[in-house]
Structures are given as structure tokens and as C-alpha cells.
Amino acid sequence: MQVLEFKYKAFIFDLNGTMINDMEYHTMAWHSIINKDLGENHSYESVKKEMYGKNHEVLERIFGKERFTPQEIINLSIDKEKRYQEGYIPHLALIDGLYELLEIARSKGVLMAIGSAAITFNINFVLDGLKIREYFKAIVSADDVEISKPNPETFLKAAKALGINPSDCLVFEDAPKGVESAYNAGMKCIVLTTTHDIEEFAEYSNILGFIDNFKNPILKTLL
Template sequence: MHNLNFKPKAFLFDLNGTMINDMEYHTLAWYSIMTEDLGAKLDYENVKKEMYGKNHEVLERVFGKDKFNAEEIERLSIDKEKRYQEGYMPHLALIEGLDHFLERTKEANIPMAIGSAAIPFNIDFVVDGLNIRRYLDAIVSADDVKTSKPDPETFLKAAAALNIAPADCLVFEDAPKGVESALNAGMPCIVLTTTHTIEEFEGYPNILGYITDYNDAKLNTLF
């Protein structure tokens, strides 16, 4: 880490790829819908690059703003999330070490929140499926913000819900757009290398360090 002296007053977690290693299943669900159902000429890697923001934003980036009406977007979104949950359910698990990290944080009386572009349907699937709601003091979902990451709204709302100044929050993220969102919110960030390579995060000055899971000894400096 670049700043071993930073002592956060709150932890803000992205969800997908950060608390659970599930981004492959989101991508597979979208890939199936886009290529098989909607006829898009995209390979898996190109679909993966679009995996950020709200569902309607993903569809608009790939197909254009006028391709689907609101009813069609809602139907496609529900279909995608059902395919994702069906595929990921047998593998539902916290990233290694996170269970102990959450417990340690709770014992240290450091508040925690989720700030995610996921819809409540998916957040509840994870939070209740893994029985971690007791650790969380706030949840900000796609339904709670007007503008998705890299806009800072998600993390700023999470900090406000905890009544903690943005500069005193530490964000855990796995995606460049999420790190950019934290930067725009004035928050330092730790990156999980579950989804992207370290090289993909070049140029972000708010990154304190990189970890593969929550067993990393560098996290001990946060308490």
C-alpha cells in the first residue's frame, strides 16, 4: 500500500467482483442474451468490457438508446438477472477471507456499507444468501442513484448514510470505473484483482494497494 498510515472511519464495498467473485456469471448471462437472443456480433471479451453501470446503460452502450422501449428493457433486465442467479447460485460464496474481515471490522466498530450498481434483487440474493446483512449499516443500489459509476453519487450516498466524511472512507473495488467513482468522490481505494489486471488501473492516484483476497496481511494496517 502507498499509505500505511491511513486509518479509515468506514469501509465501502462494491459488491460484484469485490465481495463475491461472480462477474463471469454476469458476463455469461449478458453474452447469452446479446448474442443468442438479440443477435449482437460480439465476442465474450467485448461483452465483458461493457459490464458496468445499470442494465439499461449496458443495453444502450451496446445497441443504442432507441433500440428498446422501457418495457423491453425491464423484461431483458429481469431475464438477465434470473440467468445470472441460476448460474451463480451453486458457487455463491464470499471472496476468501472476507468473512473474517467483516467480523474484525464489526468488532472494531467501523461502519460498513455496500455501494453497488446492482439492483436490490441481486443485492438481496447475495446479502441474504450469505447471511451478511448484520455487518452492513447501509446499502446503496442502482435504484438509489440517478447516475452510475464512474459518477461519485453511489459512494457519496453511502458515506452520507453512514454520516462519515468521504475522505475518511475506504472503498474496495474491482473495476476501473469503480475506482474512478471513488476518485471522483474523494475517496482512497483498495483494488481486488478478481476481474481486471493491475495494468488496467494505471493512472488512478487514489489506489492504496492491490489484493487478491481479504487474507492479505496489508489489510492489518487499516485497524
Template sequence: MHDLNFRPKAFLFDLNGTMINDMEYHTLAWYSIMTEDLGAKLDYQSVKKEMYGKNHEVLARVFGKDRFTTEEIERLSIDKEKRYQQGYMPHLALINGLDQFLKRAKNANIPMAIGSAAIPFNIDFVVDGLEIRHYLSAIVSADDVEMSKPDPETFLKAATALNIPPADCLVFEDAPKGVESALNAGMPCIVLTTTHTIEEFEGYPNILTYIEDYNDAKLNTLF
């Protein structure tokens, strides 16, 4: 689409790979658990392909839905998030330019929300660690939805929380499943090329443009 004449009334952000560039650390944590702890015969790239949705969905895709008990899934999920946070903590930072972008949106009275498949434990780790909670009017986490992306529930709930029609919301995403979720919600999207190549987003008609970070001058047209 590459059309930046759109004037959004709200910004909806995915978190991982979109506000922070941390997907490598999620993948490393899962890779460690799956291959070292659970004995899966997977390479790094195979694990990376499964990095979407809730933790129990990731485990079900890789090992089958009946492999683990509810208690085992909870334990593995917590262990994974602790490994992720330990690995990423020294590198915790907003993607370049996002701090100024958030300030500009706040000054322009454009409401903002996070719509993420992350659990509150990880969202709080980022939002409070980077002191950005005051910019956000709503947060929709994995615990707030029945269906993960690419289902539109995450972004539709964020729009409802902001009291903004879905068509007036602009989504920032880094993953094809997230772009598909925005498409299913009837929302245009800007893609961060932190995690996937532009070629991996072929066929999504709701993409306005691609950016490497929030210093991109194309974003000036949104205000």
C-alpha cells in the same frame, strides 16, 4: 499510491467482483442474451468490457439508446438477472477472508456499507444468501442513484448514510470505473484483482494497494 498509513472510519464495498467473485456469471448471462437472443455479433471479451453501470446503460452502450422500449429493457434486465443467479447460485460465496474481515471491522466499530450498481434483487440474493446483512449499516443500489459509476453519487450516498466524511471512507473495488467513482468522491481505494489486471488501473492516484483476497496481511494496517 500504495500508502497504507490511512486509518479509515468506514469501509465501502462494491459488491460484484469485490465481495463475491461472480463477474464471470454476469458476463455469461449478458453474452447469452446479447448473442443468442438479440443477435449481436460480439465475442465474450467485447461483452465483458461493457460490464459496468445499470442494465439499461449496458444495453444502450451495446445496441443504442433508442433500440428498446422501457418495457423491453425491464424484461431483458429481469431475464439477465435470473440467468445470472441460476448460474452463480452453486458457487455463491464470499471472497476468501472477507468473512473474518467483516467480523473484525464490526468488532472494531467501523461502519460498513455496500455501494453497488446492482439492483436490489441481486443485492438481496447475495446479502441474504450469505447472511451478512447484520454487518452492513447501509446499502446503496442502482435504484438509489440517478448517475452510475464513475459518477461519485453511489459512494457519496453511502458515506452520507453512514454519517462519515467522504475523505474518511475507504472503498473496496474491482473495476476501473469503480475506482474512478471513488476518486471523484474524494475517497481512497483498495483494488481486488478478481476481474481486471493491475495494468488496467494505471493512472488512478487514489489506489492504496492491490489485493487478491481479504487474507492479505496488508489489510492488518487498517485497524
């Protein structure tokens, strides 16, 4: 990773896989519903590849747009989120070093937001469970956008809510589609290697570096 000399005015964090290392639990919840409840035979890896965007988009990518009624999609989504939270809550924790970064960034006047494809229900589960809501001046969830990542709407809305130009915002992401969303929003990105291999990000030119947690000393050059 290069030394990061440009001082960003705002940090925008994805949530799942970026602030908390929970993507395994989302995947396990969908894998269980898809195979045990719906009678399909999809591998864990094939389900993992679809773990981006809104719940109805995940279902549409796997089953097509005509498989479920709107009410069935709502019911499946609620069931999935309950299973995810039940499975993950014993492990709920920030990725190493993030609390310290939040503290330092706030003390330096860096504004912070969450820009996530998670629904508000799950964002509240994390923010209130870990008592970190106070650090974030804006929250953009799946419920706040028409089109999810890789469309730039999530990150552009976060920047607008903070009152900061997109080019002055640095995004923290863990997924290729999230990095693509940041690119489409005109934002640079730092990637957490919690969920995907570095090779999966080869096509993106807006990545400043890769980290496995927030203890990486290079992050101090951001502040």
C-alpha cells in the same frame, strides 16, 4: 502495497467482483441474451468491457439508445438477472478472507456499507444467501442513484448514510469505473484483482494497493 497507517472510519464495498467473484456469470448471462436471443455476434471479451453501470446503460452502450422500448429493457433486465442467479448460485461465496475482515472491522467500530451498481434484487440475493446483512449499516444500489459509476453519487450517498466524511471512507473495488467513482467522491481505494488486470488502473491516483483476496496481511494495518 504500502503500510496503511491511516485509520479509516468506514469501509464501503462494491459488491460484484469485490465481495463475491461473480462477474463471469453476469457477463455470461448478457453474452447469452445478446447473441442467442437478440441475434448479435459479440465476443465474450467485448461484452465484458461493458460490464459496469445499470442494465439499461449496458444495453445502450452496446445497441444505442433507440433499439429497445422501456418495457423491453425491463424484460431483458429481468431475464438477465434470472440467468445470472441460476448460473452463480451453486458458487455463491464470499471472496477468501472477507468474512474475517467484516468481523474484525465491526469489532473495531468501523462502519460498513455497500455501494454497488447492482439492483436491490441481486444485493438481497447475496446478503441473504450468505447471511451477512448484519454487517452493513447502509446499502446503496442502482435503484438508489440517478447516475451510476463513475459518477460519485453511489459512494457519496453511502458515506452520507453512515454519517462519515468521504475522506474518512475507504472503498474496496474491482473495476476501473468503480475506482474512478471513488476518486470523484474524494475517497481512497483498494482494488481486488478478480476481474481486471493491474495495468487497467494505471491512470488512477487514489489506489492504495492491489489484493487478490482479503487474506492479504496488509489489511490488518487498516484496523
